Amino acid sequence: MTDRSGRKVVHVPSGLSGERVDVAITRMFGISRTKAAELVAAGEVTVDGVLPAKSDRVEENAILEVNIPGPSTLLRVVPETVSGLRIVYDDDALVVVDKPVGVAAHPSVGWTGPTVIGHLAGAGFRISTSGVPERQGVVQRLDVGTSGLMVVAKSEHAYSRLKRAFKQRTVDKTYHALVQGHLDPLRGTIDAPIVRHTKHDHKFTVGQDGRHSVTHFDTLEAHRFASLLDILLETGRTHQIRVHMSALRHPCVGDLTYGADPVLAKRVGLSRQWLHAVTLGFEHPDSGERVEFSSPYPDDLQHALDVIRSAQ
Numbered sequence: 001m002t003d004r005s006g007r008k009v010v011h012v013p014s015g016l017s018g019e020r021v022d023v024a025i026t027r028m029f030g031i032s033r034t035k036a037a038e039l040v041a042a043g044e045v046t047v048d049g050v051l052p053a054k055s056d057r058v059e060e061n062a063i064l065e066v067n068i069p070g071p072s073t074l075l076r077v078v079p080e081t082v083s084g085l086r087i088v089y090d091d092d093a094l095v096v097v098d099k100p101v102g103v104a105a106h107p108s109v110g111w112t113g114p115t116v117i118g119h120l121a122g123a124g125f126r127i128s129t130s131g132v133p134e135r136q137g138v139v140q141r142l143d144v145g146t147s148g149l150m151v152v153a154k155s156e157h158a159y160s161r162l163k164r165a166f167k168q169r170t171v172d173k174t175y176h177a178l179v180q181g182h183l184d185p186l187r188g189t190i191d192a193p194i195v196r197h198t199k200h201d202h203k204f205t206v207g208q209d210g211r212h213s214v215t216h217f218d219t220l221e222a223h224r225f226a227s228l229l230d231i232l233l234e235t236g237r238t239h240q241i242r243v244h245m246s247a248l249r250h251p252c253v254g255d256l257t258y259g260a261d262p263v264l265a266k267r268v269g270l271s272r273q274w275l276h277a278v279t280l281g282f283e284h285p286d287s288g289e290r291v292e293f294s295s296p297y298p299d300d301l302q303h304a305l306d307v308i309r310s311a312q
Contacts, residue, residue, distance in 0.1 A: 007067045009196065011209075017060040021045065021052045025066055039066060043106075043135035048211050049238035050167070051138070061209050063196050067108075077107060077134045079122035082114040087123075088149065088293050093158035093286045095125060096151050098295045101272055105141040105150065107134040116150060127152065129159040139163045140171075143239070148175070148277025149295050153285070161285035166236070172281035175231045176220070176297070177241055178274035178305060179250040180261060182227050186219040190244040194237045203257060204239045206247045213237045215244045225264060226253050226308045242273060253304065268304035276301055 008029060016024045025036035025045065039045050040054040044067040047058055058064065084100035097116055099105075106117045117134060120127060127137040137152040139162045153159035165171050195210030197203040214234035221228040227250070231241055239258075245251050246258035254260055254270030265271070281292035297305065 007065065009063065009065050011196075012058045012060055012062045012064055014060045016058060018057055020054065021047065021056050021058055021064075022054040024058045024064065028064070029066060029068070031068070039068065041130065043138070044068070049141075050236070051135075051163075061195070062211065077115070077121050078118045080114060080118050081122040082116075082119040084298075085114075085116070085119050088295070089291075090125075091286075093155050093284070094151055094153050094162065095120065096149060096280065096293050099142055099147055099150050100298060101145060101147045101300070104144050106138050111144075113144070116152065120152065125154070127154050129153055129156050139166055140236075142277060145272040146275050146277065147295075147298050147301070149280040149293055150277070151280060151282070155285075158285040162282065165282050165285075169234065169236075170283065172279065172292075173233050173236070173277065174279040175233070175241060176276050176278050177229045177231055177245065178226050178253045178301070178308065179229055179245050180226050180253055180264065181250050182222050183217065183219060183229070183248065183250055186222070187217060190215040190217070190248065192244060192247060194240060194243050204237070204243045206243060211235075211237055213240055213244070215240060221309070223308050224311050228305065241275060253308070268307045270300060270304050272300075274301055274304055 010028060012024060021040055022033055022036040026033045037054045043051055046065045048063050082103055086098040088098050089096040099116055104111050104113060104115045106115050129136045137154060137159060139153055140150060142148060142150050153162050191214050192206045193210030194204050194213040195207035197205045216232040218230045219227050220230050233240060242252055242255055242258045251258045251260040252273040252275050254265040255273035256262055276297055279292060279294045284291050
């Protein structure tokens with residue numbers, strides 16, 4: 001399908017399984033291979049929500065998203081510091097930020113709000129990596145509605161090493177989620193494939209033909225209306241935690257997109273999903289040492305949790 005911005009979203013057919021990303025784009029959308037490679041380099045292509053290299057191979061049923069911008073959709077970084085965005089760590093190789101809700105990772109078609117990359121530019125950080133300026137250094141992304149830790153590479157070496165680490169799943173990403181009800185058992189693993197929703201382009205769902213997705217959870221607190229979970233992602237699909245929790249009929253509190261109770265969301269004062277990236281750990285691309293960072297709950301999530309804890 002194609003929206004008005006020129007963004008195309010398709011499932012890779014069986015006939016293209018194993019092909020290079022740039023070749024698949026050329027055959028599916030009728031553009032030159034050179035143009036396809038340029039789009040990949042510019043960060044205008046994702047495969048299952050991940051930025052690929054042009055030589056990466058696609059698999060059958062993978063979700064391929066390609067944005068082919070026209071003259072009216074050219075993107076640029078607006079250097080503008082963001083209130084509430086905290087620098088957790090900074091050195092010559094990378095910067096770790098604590099992203100507040102309502103902030104995108106980078107500029108994109110249709111988004112006019114603040115971005116992490118715009119904040120770094122406005123604060124004087126130098127990002128020297130490959131790709132177009134608006135996405136330089138981005139090796140991971142958090143939803144606009146999800147807060148927490150995110151790392152941005154500052155050097156080409158760090159960018160390459162961190163991108164590989166995320167692809168090989170050697171990065172530890174821990175989230176806390178407040179979900180409706182009580183999970184039974186209290187801890188476990190959700191192994192359920194995720195695919196783009198057939199009727200709603202902005203949503204995903206569990207589906208037999210989806211991509212392999214694994215979420216590990218452990219209940220930290222169980223209260224009358226909701227439970228606080230510690231969640232470790234084995235894979236990193238778009239909306240993975242939200243989709244898996246919704247599939248178990250325990251959506252994140254406040255996540256109206258995925259079936260949360262609007263009455264409960266109003267009661268705890270939430271206008272977004274209760275989901276926060278609390279810890280991030282990886283091998284430092286320069287020193288090789290393991291580094292770990294943590295983030296406290298933002299005020300809106302802490303308030304909601306306090307209301308849940310006090311509910312009788």
